Amino acid sequence: MPALTLRCQWKGGSHVLTTAEATTTLTELRGLLVSLCSIHPDNQKILSGYPPKELVDPSGGGASTLAELGIKSGETLRIEPSNAAPASASQPQPTPQQNAKTGQALSGLSGLPGSSAKAGLEAQSRARKLVRRVVPADNSCLFNSIWYAMIDRQLQPVQGANELRQAVAEAVRADPITFDEATLGMARDKYIAWILDREHWGGGIEISILCKHFATEMDVVDTQTLRIDRFGEADGYSNRIFLIFDGIHYDILAEPCGPSESPDRDITVFPVSDQGAEQRALAVAKEANQKRQFTNLAGFTIRCLACQTPLVGQREAQAHAMSTGHTNFGEV
Structure with missing residues (x-):
């Protein structure tokens, strides 16, 4: 078993x-x-x-x-x-539904005047909106975001990012057929060394590996195109997480819980069947799009900070990084 x-x-x-x-x-x-x-x-x-x-x-x-x-x-x-105290004979035992988090939240609204009750329900609705939990922009933002969602709420999980890089490397090492040179864009040994280097970003290949590693669908919401790329969708996983991507940086989407909305109580894993969660994820992306919080990878101009070569777009930057090993870029 x-x-x-x-x-x-x-x-x-x-x-x-x-x-x-x-x-x-x-x-x-x-x-x-x-x-x-x-x-x-x-x-x-x-x-x-x-x-x-x-x-x-x-x-x-x-x-x-x-x-x-x-x-x-x-x-x-x-x-x-x-911490449940025994119920007295005069008080009926609460049902499991009443003990559920949603039931507890709504029970606090009982006895309120009409207008106050309505305001309380609206506050509950607002609390169910997803928020963007920003992770460090340290070239491991993808791994930081997935670690936050799946393992730990620490916002600077250096060890966690390293562990996920190692998991990716091991998956590539174990499956030379799926992860051949054509798929990786470089020799397998070179890729393994490349992804273990914290200076290098993660992307689609790494997400596809990690969704299998965690048996969880991973949906990437793009703030520029408002497109959702679903990794692991065909594998029939029951749960998913939402990553939000602005062209150069990944963060994780979460539902805050509790009056303090502390990150350690965040809900970050949602049933695939919950279409409402997807709509709330898109709402965050739409708000970012309206604020122009994205980078156009096809046309942005950057400069290699190692050799000062000017570059236009993601393709030129990737080609330059592959040919020179330079990975430190700055916008012009």
Whole structure:
């Protein structure tokens, strides 16, 4: 039975769990999680899906398997302490739906006057907009963005970018048929050394590899053309992330959660079936487009800062980098 890839997140940390299987029971999962988040199994509140909802075992005994609970490889699990006090006899137990994040948010609107309730609902709607989480422009913005979405909310994950570069290199090394010289645009050994160098950018090849690595569709929203390029769409993944691209820089799109909208509570993985998430991603791109927040790669003029050669467009810059090894460019 192949292992599942589950992204586990809790306050103060995250981890990609690869030791669970479809036949793992909920009780066994809780045992695996306690070693990660130090939350006692009896006090774990596990949220999954979108919007996040508490994982509830219909058998009541924790014997249901992850497959029976609908958990698939590539999903994100959020673990919180339940801190649940026993309900009194006069108070009915809340249902799982009431305990879900959306139910908790809306319950805070009860008892408000009509106009205030409407304003509260509008605030909830605004909170569901996606935001652009800007990652460092350090030539690893693609890897930083994917690391942010899939692993860790740290905005300067140097080690994470290096790990993802290594994963790409290993995939190319292991599959000489798919990743031949014609596909890579250079000899395989040269490409492997090239992508491991933090001075070099990532792009389509790297995204296609990493979407398989994480078993997650990766959609790139272009702020100039408003086009969405879907990597891994044909592989049938159940979840996806949204990268936003302005021609030279990648960032990640996220849905902030909680009153503080702290990045460590961001939702960055969305079901492929959630068309609303796609529309919200396009809304961010449209706003950036209206503000002219993109670079026209076909016509922009730059200069190589190593040898001062003037260049026009992405093709000239790439050709110059390949022939000289120079990768430091500046706009004219």
